[in-house]
Amino acid sequence: MHEMSLVAGLFEILEEKAREHGARRVTAVRLRVGRLAGAVPELLVTAFDMYKKGTLAEEAALITVPVPVLVRCRACDEKFEVDDYVFQCVACGAPDLEILSGTDMLVESIELETDEDASL
Ligand SMILES: [Zn+2]
Numbered sequence: 001m002h003e004m005s006l007v008a009g010l011f012e013i014l015e016e017k018a019r020e021h022g023a024r025r026v027t028a029v030r031l032r033v034g035r036l037a038g039a040v041p042e043l044l045v046t047a048f049d050m051y052k053k054g055t056l057a058e059e060a061a062l063i064t065v066p067v068p069v070l071v072r073c074r075a076c077d078e079k080f081e082v083d084d085y086v087f088q089c090v091a092c093g094a095p096d097l098e099i100l101s102g103t104d105m106l107v108e109s110i111e112l113e114t115d116e117d118a119s120l
Pocket residue numbers: 073074075076077078089090091092093094
């Protein structure tokens with residue numbers, strides 16, 4: 001499963017952030033997933049839940065936020081969202097589009113629990 005290696009990369013970021021902030025635990029992760037990122041959100045969640053066992057994110061939930069594919073027409077400068085993978089300008093019909101967003105994955109936020117937060 002391709003998503004497993006993506007999640008492994010995500011955990012490197014989580015562990016680094018937790019160390020940086022002296023956190024004991026990761027409680028939630030929000031991940032922006034572009035529609036052209038090459039990853040299925042449901043499979044990312046499945047992979048995350050498999051991977052988190054025994055880690056500092058054991059009780060964390062992965063929340064995926066879908067990011068639409070935004071493009072710009074190089075012919076007329078129109079900016080619009082691409083649906084159904086039809087890569088043609090909605091204004092002038094040109095096929096020469098620059099993709100502005102929707103092709104990558106990005107950690108939007110990480111919720112950490114530090115010792116100060118722990119209830120006594
Ligand atoms: Zn155009």
